[in-house]
Amino acid sequence: METNTPTKKAAPKGLPKPKAQPRSSRRAIIAPEQVESDEVIKVKPFIRDLEVILSREEVEDASNRMAHLVHDYDFQEHKFKEQAKLNRSVLADMTSEIRKLSNTVSNKTAYRDIACEQVLNYTTGRVTERRTDTGEVLSERDMTESERQRDLGIEDEFSDDPPKGDESGDDASEGEPVFDDDESDEAAE
Numbered sequence: 278m279e280t281n282t283p284t285k286k287a288a289p290k291g292l293p294k295p296k297a298q299p300r301s302s303r304r305a306i307i308a309p310e311q312v313e314s315d316e317v318i319k320v321k322p323f324i325r326d327l328e329v330i331l332s333r334e335e336v337e338d339a340s341n342r343m344a345h346l347v348h349d350y351d352f353q354e355h356k357f358k359e360q361a362k363l364n365r366s367v368l369a370d371m372t373s374e375i376r377k378l379s380n381t382v383s384n385k386t387a388y389r390d391i392a393c394e395q396v397l398n399y400t401t402g403r404v405t406e407r408r409t410d411t412g413e414v415l416s417e418r419d420m421t422e423s424e425r426q427r428d429l430g431i432e433d434e435f436s437d438d439p440p441k442g443d444e445s446g447d448d449a450s451e452g453e454p455v456f457d458d459d460e461s462d463e464a465a466e
Contacts, residue, residue, distance in 0.1 A: 397424060 331339070381387045393415065396405045404424060406415040 399425075399427065 392409045393406060394409055396407070397420065398405070399420075402420050402425070403417060404420055405417045407413060408415060
């Protein structure tokens, strides 16, 4: 007949017999062979980040991931630098516009495209440029030699431009004779 009385297990050979320690100084994990049957023990599992030796496949996977990450990093860095250039350009444009507006406000004037005319006076040999909105004379000077040459209204026969006023829409090419239907049959024979 067996009895249900707890038996003390002997410590394995080579290990010293555990000494009784006060409860506050006991370790959280105690080997089962060192536990006395009358003690109450609670084991709490936990996870800690510890060093592990990797397999060859795990090292290759990490290597591939690192290569892809370096490539992605370089791409993003280049993209950020390009965006920084664009941002600097936008800021430079804004700075330029601020300076222009500052000058406009300070001077109470602005530059705009205004219709002007150039008057060539062949009698006096002078060229006058003036605004058409106010009539203000912008500049006055002597004519150059090429300006002294008057336009006679004769078209240059060697000009690449088609003669003015010839908008008949004929499909005849320049330099080709135009035949009537009867003449074109004779010319083809």
